[in-house]
Amino acid sequence: MSSWETGQFIYLLVLGGALALWLFIENRDSIGTKLKQLSAWGLIFLGTIAVIGLWGDIRQTVQPRQAVFADQGRIELPMAPDGHYYVTLQLNGEPIRFVVDTGASAVVLTRQDAARAGIDAEKLAFFSEAMTANGAVKTAPVTLDMVALGPFEDRKMPAFVNAGEMDTSLLGMTYLQRFDRIEISGGQLVLER
Structure with missing residues (x-):
C-alpha cells in the first residue's frame, strides 16, 4: 500500500469509528437496534472500501472496447x-x-x-x-x-x-x-x- 492509500485507509477507519461511537451514544436504550445498525454501517463501510480498492478493475470491465x-x-x-x-x-x-x-x-x-x-x-x-x-x-x-x-x-x-x-x-x-x-x-x- 502506498502512503496515500494508507492515509485514506486511516481516514476511513477514523470515520467508521466516529459513526460507531455516535450510534452507541444515540441509541443507549436499545442494544439490539444498535448492533443491527452497526452491522449495516459496517457492511456499507466494507463495501465502500472494496469498491475503492477494485475501482480500476471495475472500470476496465465496464468500459467499452474496440x-x-x-x-x-x-x-x-x-x-x-x-x-x-x-x-x-x-x-x-x-x-x-x-x-x-x-x-x-x-x-x-x-x-x-x-x-x-x-x-x-x-x-x-x-x-x-x-x-x-x-x-x-x-x-x-x-x-x-x-x-x-x-x-x-x-x-x-x-x-x-x-x-x-x-x-x-x-x-x-x-x-x-x-x-x-x-x-x-x-x-x-x-x-x-
Missing part, C-alpha cells in the same frame, strides 16, 4: 474517458496499444512498443526528425513486417520509433489512409475497408 465486424469490414472504437480513441493492433504478432492521431502523418512507436514488436532500438539510427507540439524530436525509420487489425492485415508498413519519451504509440495517417472510410459519430470512431 469491436471488430469482420463480415462488414468494419472496426468501431469507443471514445475513452480522456476524449481520445485507442486501438490495439498486432505488430509482428504482438498486441500494441495506439492512440489514434489524425494529426500525425506517420505511425510512431515508443521505444518500449518497438522492442515488444521485435525491433532492437539500440541498433536504430535516429537521424530523421519530427515536429510535435513540444518541438522537434529525433526519430528512426523502421519497416513493420506485419500490421493487423481484425481482418485487415498489412505488410511492410513504414513507421518511426521516437527517440524521446512518449506515453503511447501514435497511429497516424500512413495507416489510417488505408481505410476507405473514417467516421467519428456518437462517441465512436468507425474504420471501414
Whole structure:
C-alpha cells in the first residue's frame, strides 16, 4: 500500500469509528437496534472500501472496447474517458496499444512498443526528425513486417520509433489512409475497408 492509500485507509477507519461511537451514544436504550445498525454501517463501510480498492478493475470491465465486424469490414472504437480513441493492433504478432492521431502523418512507436514488436532500438539510427507540439524530436525509420487489425492485415508498413519519451504509440495517417472510410459519430470512431 502506498502512503496515500494508507492515509485514506486511516481516514476511513477514523470515520467508521466516529459513526460507531455516535450510534452507541444515540441509541443507549436499545442494544439490539444498535448492533443491527452497526452491522449495516459496517457492511456499507466494507463495501465502500472494496469498491475503492477494485475501482480500476471495475472500470476496465465496464468500459467499452474496440469491436471488430469482420463480415462488414468494419472496426468501431469507443471514445475513452480522456476524449481520445485507442486501438490495439498486432505488430509482428504482438498486441500494441495506439492512440489514434489524425494529426500525425506517420505511425510512431515508443521505444518500449518497438522492442515488444521485435525491433532492437539500440541498433536504430535516429537521424530523421519530427515536429510535435513540444518541438522537434529525433526519430528512426523502421519497416513493420506485419500490421493487423481484425481482418485487415498489412505488410511492410513504414513507421518511426521516437527517440524521446512518449506515453503511447501514435497511429497516424500512413495507416489510417488505408481505410476507405473514417467516421467519428456518437462517441465512436468507425474504420471501414
